[in-house]
Amino acid sequence: MVRRVSVCLALIFCGVLWAAEKPKNIILMVGDGMGPAHIKAYRIFKDNSSTHPIENTVFDSILLGSLATDPAPWKASKDKTTVSPNVSEGGVQVTDSAASATAYSAGHKTYNGAIAVDVRQKKLTTVLEVAKSKGMRTGLVATSQIVHATPAAFIAHVNSRKSYNQIADYFVDNQYGSKPVIDVFLGGGWKYFKREDRDLVTELKAFGFDIARNKKELTSSGNKVAGLFADDALPAVLEREASQPDLAEMTAAAVQRLNNDNGFFLMVEGSQIDWASHDNDINGTVHEMDEFAKAVEVALQFAQKDKNTLVLVTADHETGGLSIGGRFENDDRYAFNTSVLRKMKKPLYRYAEQLVEGAELKELLKPLGVVLTPSEEGAWLRVDKKNGEKVYAFLKRVINRVTHSGWTTHGHTGVDVYIYGMGPGSAMFRGHHHNTFVGQQIRDWLTSKTGE
Numbered sequence: 001m002v003r004r005v006s007v008c009l010a011l012i013f014c015g016v017l018w019a020a021e022k023p024k025n026i027i028l029m030v031g032d033g034m035g036p037a038h039i040k041a042y043r044i045f046k047d048n049s050s051t052h053p054i055e056n057t058v059f060d061s062i063l064l065g066s067l068a069t070d071p072a073p074w075k076a077s078k079d080k081t082t083v084s085p086n087v088s089e090g091g092v093q094v095t096d097s098a099a100s101a102t103a104y105s106a107g108h109k110t111y112n113g114a115i116a117v118d119v120r121q122k123k124l125t126t127v128l129e130v131a132k133s134k135g136m137r138t139g140l141v142a143t144s145q146i147v148h149a150t151p152a153a154f155i156a157h158v159n160s161r162k163s164y165n166q167i168a169d170y171f172v173d174n175q176y177g178s179k180p181v182i183d184v185f186l187g188g189g190w191k192y193f194k195r196e197d198r199d200l201v202t203e204l205k206a207f208g209f210d211i212a213r214n215k216k217e218l219t220s221s222g223n224k225v226a227g228l229f230a231d232d233a234l235p236a237v238l239e240r241e242a243s244q245p246d247l248a249e250m251t252a253a254a255v256q257r258l259n260n261d262n263g264f265f266l267m268v269e270g271s272q273i274d275w276a277s278h279d280n281d282i283n284g285t286v287h288e289m290d291e292f293a294k295a296v297e298v299a300l301q302f303a304q305k306d307k308n309t310l311v312l313v314t315a316d317h318e319t320g321g322l323s324i325g326g327r328f329e330n331d332d333r334y335a336f337n338t339s340v341l342r343k344m345k346k347p348l349y350r351y352a353e354q355l356v357e358g359a360e361l362k363e364l365l366k367p368l369g370v371v372l373t374p375s376e377e378g379a380w381l382r383v384d385k386k387n388g389e390k391v392y393a394f395l396k397r398v399i400n401r402v403t404h405s406g407w408t409t410h411g412h413t414g415v416d417v418y419i420y421g422m423g424p425g426s427a428m429f430r431g432h433h434h435n436t437f438v439g440q441q442i443r444d445w446l447t448s449k450t451g452e
Helices: 002-020 036-046 097-106 127-133 164-173 200-206 215-219 247-258 272-278 282-306 339-343 348-356 361-368 374-382 388-403 436-447
Strands: 025-031 063-068 074-076 083-085 137-145 184-188 210-212 225-228 264-270 309-314 417-422 431-434
Touching: 025 097, 025 282, 025 436, 036 282, 036 417, 097 127, 097 436, 127 137, 127 264, 127 436, 137 247, 164 200, 184 247, 200 210, 210 215, 215 225, 215 247, 225 247, 247 264, 247 282, 264 282, 272 282, 282 309, 282 339, 282 388, 282 417, 339 361, 339 388, 348 361, 348 388, 374 388, 431 436
Parallel strands: 025 264, 025 309, 063 431, 137 184, 137 264, 184 225, 210 225
Antiparallel strands: 063 417, 074 083, 309 417
């Protein structure tokens, strides 16, 4: 008993020391829509089935705790010009990416759709802005358009997440010391920066930015770079072009360019985990998870060498209400089968397109090891074969049945999300917190950087 108490006290003491450490560099990584079941699904997807037990993923060894993601109990008018307390629904427990990202960027809860403004639509200072004011370098990386909700909440201040052109303007207009607060941003969204009403690309060049449109140009770019690798969002990872960088490559490029004696702040988002989950597409979900996990590995490898870098990994919310072991028809097995997903080398909607173009269903599914049930064969006869959305919906039902993937919604859910971390200060995030704790703690470290 005495020995056990001594060990516990030692761990508590070490935890206090680790918590007291202040990181020089901070990398915040957000798997958009990545809930607890997504982590389990990915673990099974990556498992070597010839060994037992199931191997851990890159996430598992750095688990710290969980976060509540509830937004502020306010709602905005349809045009986002006014907001009011949301009392009709008894509060709000389900966040969107904008409100949750604002919690991470500014340490405040706000209404769904808000980008770094509070419930009164007043500007909230973000950790990226604070980092720049402390002489640090700053970066944003995403597989969505870079003006999408999560990256936007770190650099822009607008009432509505849909104000993409206005958000893009902030990449030039949000300045500290007469220069943009951002040093590196990588993702999609070219059309929002090269517009008829304003040429932000030319303006960025005037501030010394290299403009990268493909992987080769990213490789040869300097320390200030605007990487815009698609007109809008990047393609899904399963159909990313060879000329377009993946999330791990963008993360590595950003870290390399941001690393300096004064430290840096970088936010990286695996954006399309959310989009696949909105579609209830388990194939897209696990492959987007895999891309995000590889980017996390890049960040952790840098942190392990650097010794002064904190890596935090979390999600803004859960999407889809994913469950592991969904039950379908008369199949009551407790199972989750990912073997078919390992055989799929393209998005499920591309298989749907082949069927619309006249491919034979059974021949298409045969290489995947998928056999239709009698009820599915009957349902297929009733599907409009020229309607791509209906064909895609049918295929999703089949793949969800084969894998035993259950979904409760095409929207977000209010479940808690995990937070992972490694490096100086990571122990601060052990246990359960509100999502605002992340933004508040990062801001506290940054504001004390020069002894304030």
